[in-house]
Amino acid sequence: MKPVLLDCTLRDGGxxxxxxxxxxxxxxxxxTLDAARVDVIEVGYRGGSGSANSATAGPTAHCTPEFLAALPPTRHAELAVMVVPTVCPVGAMDDLPDSPVSLVRIAAYPWNIDGVPEYVRAARSLGLRTTVNLMAVSYAGLPELAGIAETVRSELPDVMYVADSFGSLTPDGVRERIELLAGRLDCPIGIHAHNNLGLAAANALAAMDAGAGWLDASLCAMARGAGNLATEQAAAFLTAWPAYETHTDLPAVCEAAEYVAEQVLPRPMTVRRAEIAAGINDHHYYYQDRLEKAAARYGLDPWEVGRRIGAARPRKVLDEVLENVCREMSGGLPA
Structure with missing residues (x-):
């Protein structure tokens, strides 16, 4: 098996x-990643992130035509951008055929997947390849996932991805989701694993064992919260494990990771209480700091507040969701 390795440092690492x-x-x-023969390099968002609205966001949050035109040429790697339909109009892709980008990753949640086929169709009409990235896949049970597969199949992308956005899945949960999609969609399947429970590599391996052929990763695991599967670790196990083939140059990938560790990362990636709590309670990491402060105001156990938040499966990180949960748990008033 020869998996496709996609590095998303410049996008998710942002x-x-x-x-x-x-x-x-x-x-x-x-x-450096191109010299290392990494298959795909995702260079950022076109039109912004759907989950982190920042007025000061740097260039890879938007990937303007000028930014894309200034990218260094690549000899091996395909270049990709991510589009989130809820924040990026479909027409914002129209100039991409004039750029070095040839792959568009279309990201949606289980509750807004219906808008994705239009974007796949539009990108294909522009001569671009596509992936569909199903975010928060832990919020989609198997019956719902089967329905999502039907929606995606109506305008089949080149690759179908599942993203464990909250880092809450275990290998068994990954395996059953990949097997379902692989059995229903006639396209390659990919996995984007977060590391909140320390299972990013184990989940990637379970996904490949179940039929996935595309792996997302980022240098030094750079991403939200506990981060992703690290590109250098993915390259290492693909190199070391006889069951897999890879043309990726591991020393060159490690060179890129050293650069990120020394020159880019504001702090080392960690898996501590906050990251683990978000993963075990199955909610967005961006809730965690607010959650702990709200729990303190109401005199509540933050782990129990987190469990209630995850069980509610909120669609956005909103303070009012936290307040409603805390009021219900405390009987109405802060401590």
Whole structure:
């Protein structure tokens, strides 16, 4: 088996540094990963992130035509951008055929997947390849996932991804979701694993065992919260494990990771209480700091508040959701 390795440092890693990658950062990361023969390099969002609205976001949060035109040429890697339909109009892709980008990743949640086929159709009409990235897949049970597969099949992308956005899935949960999609969709399946429970690598391996052929990763695991599967670790186990084939140059990938660790990351990625709590309670990491403060105001156990938040499966990180949960748990008033 020869998995496709996709690096998303410049896109998902922006959650750590507000997408403030310098031109040198972008040039070094893209050029080094290309020299390492990483298959796909995702260079950012077109039109912004759907979950982190920042007025100060740097260039990889929007991937303007000028930014894309300035990217270094690649000899091996395909370049990709992510589009979130809830914040990016379909017409915003129209100039991409004039850029180095050839792959558009269309990201949606289980509750707004219906809008995705229009974007797949539009991207295909522009001569672009597509992936559909189903975010928060832990919020989709198997019956719902079967319905999502039917929606996606109406305008089949080149690759169908599941994203464990909250880092809450275990290998068994990953395996059953990948098997369902692989059995219903006639296209490759991919996995985007977060590491809140320390299971990103184990979940990636379970996904491949169940039929996934595309792996997302980021250098030094750089991403929101506990981060992703690390690109250098993915390259390492693909190199070491006889069951897999890879043309990726592991020392060159490690060179890129060293650059990110020393020059880009504002702090080392960690898996501590906050990251684990978000994962075990199955909610967006961006809730965690607010959640702990709200729990303290109401004199509540933050772990129990987190469990209630996750059980509610909120569609957005909203303070009113926290307040409603805390009021219900405390009987109405702060402590």
């Amino acid at each position: 959650n750590q540094n507000d997408w403030q990658f310098t031109p040198t950062d972008v040039r070094t990361i893209v050029s």
